[in-house]
Amino acid sequence: MHRSVRAISLAQSLKSNKRGFNSYSSNANNSDKIVASVLFERLPVVIPKIDPAVYAFQEFSSRWRQQFQREYPETFLKKSEARGTGDYQIDYAPAPRITEADKTNDKRSLHRALDRRLYLLLHGPTFGSSSGKPVWHFPEKLYEAEETLRKCAESALKSVIGDLDHTYFVGNAPMAHMVMQPSEDARKLPSYKRFFFKSQVIATNKFNVGRCDDFVWLTKDEMLEIFPEQAEFLNKMIIS
Template sequence: MSSGSNGARRVASLLRPAISDPRVCRSCQETLVRRSYATASTQASTETPSTAASAFPVVKPTHTIKAGVVLSRPPQITRDLTDFEKAYYFYQKRLNERLQLPFTKYFYFKRGTPADEDWKRKIRERQTPARDIGKYNPYSKEAWNDELLVGAVESDPAHQVEMLVQDAESTVNATSQDTSKKEEIPRPFPRVTEADQKNDQRSLNRALQRTLYLLVQSKDGFWTFPSSPIVAEETLRQAAERTLEQAAGVNMNTWMVGYHPVGHYVYNFRNPSKLATGPAGEKVFFMKSRIMAGQADLSGNAQNLTDFKWLSKDEISKFVKPQYYASVKNMLADR
């Protein structure tokens, strides 16, 4: 062996001492052991350079990738008040009635005028000019007792509206020149619709204070959000738009929110025959969408759907499987 090779070995031994060398501490010995893989990988890379330059293998998907649509109708009216909130707002009405007249009534109404007479009539009838707060005298010794028991009918907003409308009708009819015709003032639209009374879950004119979601029923009887497999060279948003059109028809004005999914659901097949011949299950990625107008129409749908419903979050849990609901419940609004 040449002297040059011996010199190279001496330099290597100085730069990288042996593990068994007593001059090497225990910590360094462990480090040298852990770093031994680097030398092996370097040798492997130098021996087979073609392996590193090879292309990545094409991995066949184990699940069918689907695009789902969470189509919702937002709330149309304010939420229902709790009994405590109703009693609190009613208390504020009576408190305002007690504090709103720091001056005598003749500061507002001249003696003997029709307005003054109307004021006196209202005071005699209900002890206050405000019909919506019930019988209450803000200037009596019991004026401090302006609270209301929780659940009293006077605290119901619908009752207050009805009292105000009746008061306006009585005033209009009393001052009307034509006494043969009774004037009627239009009432506000009710919060409970005809669809609510009939429990028509296909109607969008129900549960106006809640968010409703479109669910469809497959030919097997399962309820889910509309979904279908993604085809080649199709984005998730394009697949969701196509799915909604194929499932619920084109008679809806919808708006797709964003380009990214809001959640996903994974279903693994349990049938051994399916596992042997096809994918192991399904992965559904849900896109969020809103309906602006129109209605779902399943006639001629391309997915063999048999029925549809517009349901709130609480109602959805009664129709879908528990595993499915556990995956989608966080995507749904509580209201």
């Protein structure tokens, strides 16, 4: 008897929750606007330079350990130094950390700022700006009838770079969101929520970016110069 009562109450609860979800979805489509944005990043290609303070500490630690290291006989050290020597010699020159794109300040190239993370920004009209006025923005799309919000984000990025073969979306849930108010020139538009999804560049150093007037790959510091009013939010969302 108790089991049947519990089963009925659980079914009623699930039914009411389903009705609530459907009514919320209907209201969201009619009033609340949702935009899926993609923070598309290229991870560092080379190891960043060591901070001077960290380098000084490592040097101090090395000298400190040398005071207590074991002393080996001179004959043993000579054998160790002679190991691996021969007539051969390998000439190795590491690739430069400063590329041609760095020298020419080519911000449309992924082959720059190799020790930093780069983020894709597009220039063109977007939701929330005045009609036809181009602005800098992330790849984004107004949520309409996609199965999930991540599908909407994938569609936004795919429409810009053509396919998602060299991309990796980190997780199914958004990494951050913010409520946006319309600009002074677009007060007729409703306020909307922008949800950010993270995606990363995989195994390529060039994309054919389209559907925009212009595009750039920027470091976090360069991006904050474009969005100074959102610096606090971006500093919390992007940790680099």
